[in-house]
Amino acid sequence: MASLLPLSLLISACPPLLWGQLTSKDFYAGQLRAPGDYILGGLFPLFRASARVNQSEQMVTCDRFNPLGFNWLQALRFAIEEINNSSDLLPDIQLGFEVWDTCQQFNRVITPTLHFLTVPLDDELQPKCNYTSLVPRTLAVIGPSTSEEALTSATMLSYFMVPQVSYSASSSSLEDRTHFPSFFRTIPSDSQQTLALVELVERFRWDCISILAADSDYGKGSLATLQELFRYRNVCISYSDVIPGVSQDRESLLQQMVIKLDMFLVNVTIIFADISSAMALLSSVITWQTAGRNRVWIASEAWSTSNEIASLSNIHSIGTIVGLAIQTHIFPGFQEYLQSSKVIHTPAPTQLTNLSTASLESCQVSMADDTQIELLKMAIVEPEERISLNVYTAVYSVAHAIHSARQSIGADATLHPWQILEALKSVSFEVHNISVSFNSKGNLHAGYDLLVWKAIDGTIQFVPVGQYTAIGSLRVDTEEIWAAQGVQIPESKCYEDCLPGQIYRKRFSAWSSCMFICENCPEGTYQADLVTCLPCTLEEWSPARSTACLERDAQYLSWGDPYVMVLVVIACFGLALIIAVFVLFAIRLDTPVVKAAGGRMSLLMLFSLACSSLSLGSFVGRPNDFHCKMRQPLFAISFTVCISSILVKSFQIICIFKMAAKLPMAYKYWMRYNGPYMCILGSTLMQATICLIWYSIKAPYLVNNYKISSNQVYLQCYEGSFVGFTLMLSYIGLLGVLCFIFAFMGRKLPKNYNEARFIVAGMLIYFISWFSFFLTYATSEGKYVAAVQIFAVLNSTCGILFTYFMPKCYIILLKPESNTTAYFQNCLRSHGVARHSSHPSSTEATEPKDTGDCT
Structure with missing residues (x-):
């Protein structure tokens, strides 16, 4: 390393060569090389392309020196020198390098990549069936700088499992481990950058933006990702386009792009592009955009810290520029390293044999010349620590991988690229308080700095105003961005203000990919x-x-409802009649009419009718679960007692007149052991059992019905098991049918005991009422379904009251002469004479001596 003179020596000693004769062709034909035990390949943009457009073809010539690429190269040399001088990392091992210029053109990486894959002393890659044992001249490659170059080189290097660590290629396509298993990078992926941009836009509530991207994989791939992410976040992209590349009509295309930006009421534009594309676009914006617009330009990482763009005339006039940049850290020693390379006392190096002799002979310039020192300052710019640090950590990560691999296989064993690759996957170390490790996609765990461009003393400065961490957290100092400049946060929307209760709906038009209307x-x-x-x-x-x-109004059958009030009046009237009849029967309990009606059993019937009438109270008012569970059994059991009493009474009269003479002992036991009451009890218990089975299957419960009305909730009792509910009412119907049968059998009994027409009328009212209820229950819903059931209950109770009890009250009150024992005996004699005359040969029935026995 000590024998290798820095490239800056050549630049400073040969300024005419730098700006005139020295071109990328010189670096492309050969390379910068330093010997070592292990050689690292390097792909750096030491020169940039300048376009010369002819009418017939486009020619790209790499003849513009790139100071940034030169600084990145120095970061590689600086890291290698540190490692070679380290006693802990790779002791007694010297790293060397071979650096090739890429000119930031993807086709310029093919030759050096193939060269890296060849074995020493052989310039051709020999075909083999298995390259596992291949030991190429470079065990790992650092670079290149752009995603297009990386896609080309990574495809070739991954086939041979040669590890590659890029310091600046951020395309998310490179995360595909199937196609690029040996690719790593020390710059965050564009997938993370796009997420950071989305978070930034959402933080400032910009609902409508524009996106312009470079015509490259870096730009177009990120454009597609941003479109998808913003669509998911309901952010309108009013205008998106690709920045035209170098062509004959590029200026006119850029002018049209600026005009389209002005046509939309969008103040925020994301420019996802490289330095060259962003510079061309912003130059046109400075020239053509409408003055007075408070625009915000969001810069991608590739150009957010470009001094070249920042030095454009009137760049401050286009608005606020906010951008993401690679996080910067303290990089001790690098500044001094660059400054030391300025001390030059010798002519140009002869190692670069590809340079012409005439060029070398012209490099005899004294460094005392102030002109040469100024030119040197132009070449060696202020250290671009963001990317330079990426180069530095890339070299260290490969060095740590080599160190780990040698420990695994032994210091004397032959080291293969795939062994370094395996070690690189699990490398983890710290350098200058920076943690370095890679995830499963080969990405470094890192975030971004958020910068704002500020004009300070006539110079654009990149001022940190926030940070996007590796875990996806965004911190922004809003005051630092706008308040310090006396500018409010710009709005960016493509819609009119909507009224309360209206929302924005996306609508497409011929002018924009999305617009919003109020709905x-x-x-x-x-x-x-x-x-x-x-x-x-x-x-x-x-x-x-x-x-x-708003809260829904609860709807139920309330006491104040007019229909309910009518039904309540009827129910109260019926209950009053029941009580009056009960009192009347209790007073006249020993009279023949009351005894014929059932005697004390008639009082039980009236009590059950009163309970049925009182059960109506559970159908009115705000329902709850208790009401829902109690109202049906209360009615059913009480009404069953009434119908069972009528049934037993009818059966008993039939037995007296038609069976007592034939089965006197049966009738005797029937009366002695309270047969009528036992039958009533058994019938009632049967109904209770049906209710228990019903409730065990599915008991009634309260239902909030929201379907009937949009602004009301109907509180209804759902009867649970419809089968159980039907069985309950059907059982009462069965008792009614039996009453019909016994009434038919007793149609020829004495008039005082013949109640067939009264029972038939009462049961018909019952069946008609409940049949109507079932039709309503099955086809309707709402609070008035309960009113229909109340009506059915009232009809049933009043039917029994008026058809069975009122005729007897009429006799008791208005025809007292018919309520005597003599009258009833006379009726029985008349019935007997009629039977003898009609059936002279028939056996006479034994008639009771006391009419009270007929009860």
């Missing part, structure tokens, strides 16, 4: 933010164009 939030939703209508909860509702939801 009302529909009924049942509310405006959550500028672009979202969220649905109200089930307990809430909203009219169209609402900013908040």
Whole structure:
């Protein structure tokens, strides 16, 4: 290393050569080389292309010296010298290098890459079936600087599993480990950069932006990624385009691009491009853009710290430039290293034999000449520590991998590139308090600095105003960006201000990839933010164009409802009649009419009718689970008692008149052991059992019905198992049918005991009422379904009351002469005479001596 004179010696000693005769062709024909035990390849843009456009063809010539590429080369030399002088890292091992100029042209990396893959003393790559044992002249490659170059070189190097660490190629395409398994980089991937840009746009609530990208894989790939990410975040991209490359009509195309930017009301533009493309675009913006626009230009990492663009005349007039940059760290010794290379006491080196003799002879210039020192300062610019540090860490990562591989295989064993590659995957170290390790995609764990361009004393300075960390956290000092300049945060939108309750909806047009119009939030939703209508909860509702939801009105059968009031009046009237009849029957309990109606059993019937009427209270008012579970069994069991009493009473009269003479002992036991009441109890228990089975399957419960009305909630009792509910009512119907049968059988009994027409009328009212209810229940919903059931219950109770009990009350109150024992005995004699005359040969039925026995 001591024998290798720095390239700056040649530059400083031969300024005419630098600016005139020295071109990239000189570096492309040969290379900068330093010997060592292990050789690292280097691909650096020491020169840049200048375009010469002819009418017939486009020619690109690399004849512009690139000071940044030169500094990056010095970072490689600086790192290698440190490692070679280290007693801890690769002791007793000297690293060498071969550096080739790429001119930032992807086709310029093919020859050096093939050269790196050849074995020493052989300029040709020999074909083999297995390259595992290949030991090329370079064990690893540092570079290149652009993604296009890296895609070309990585394809070749990955085939031979030669590790490659780029310091500046950020394309996300290089993360594909299937195609590029040996590629690593010390710069964050563009996939991370695009996420940082999206976070930045969202942080300042810019809803509409433009994106311009370079005509390269770096630009177009990132453009597609940004479009997808912003579409997912509902950020409108009003205009996106590719910056034209070098061509005859490039200026006119750039002018049209600037005019289109002015046509849209968008103040934020992301420029994802290399320095050359960004510089061409911004030069046109300075020339053609409309004055007075408070624009924001967001720079990608590739040009955010470009002194060349910052030195453009009137660059400060285009607006605020904010950009992402590789995070900078303290890089001790590099500045001094560059400064030391200025001390020159010898003529140009003869190692670069490709330079012409005439050129070398012209390099006899004294360094005391102030002109030469100024030219040297132009060549060796202020150290670009962001990328230079990437080069530095790339060299150190390869060195650590070599160190680890040698420890694994032994210091004397032959080292192959694939062994270094395996070690590089797990390398982890710190250098100058910087942690270096790679993830599974070959990316370095790193973030970005957020910079703003500020004109200080007439010079553009890159001022840090925030940071995007490796874990995706964005920190921004908003005051530092705009408040210090007396400028408010610019708005960037492509829509008009909407009214409350309206949101922005994307609409496409011929002029823009997206526009926004105002749209009302529909009924049942509310405006959550500028672009979202969220649905109200089930307990809430909203009219169209609402900013908040309202609580639904609860609907149920309330006591104040007019229909309910009518039904309550009827129920109260019926209950009063029941009580009156109960009192009347209790007073006249020993009279023949009451005994014929059932005696004390009739009081039980009236009590059950009263309970049925009282059960209506559970159908009115705000329902709850208790009401829902109790109202049906309360009605069903009480009404079952009533119907069972009528059934037993009818059965008993049939037995007296038609079976008592034939089965006197059965009738005797029936009366002695309270047969009527036991039957009523058994029938009632059967109904209770049906209810228990129903409730065990699926009990009734409270349901909030939101489907009937958009602004109301209907509180309804759902009957649970429909089968259980049907069985409950069907059982009462079965009892009614049995009453029909016994009534038919007793149609020829004495008039005082013949109640067939009354029972038939009462049961018909019951069946018609509940059939109507079932039709309503099956086809309707809402609070008035409960009202229909109340109506059915009232009809059933009033039907029994008026058809069965009212005729008897009529006799008791208005025809007392018919409520005597003599009258009932006379009826029985008349019935017996009629039977003898119609059936003279029939056996006479034994008639009871006391009419009370008929009860």
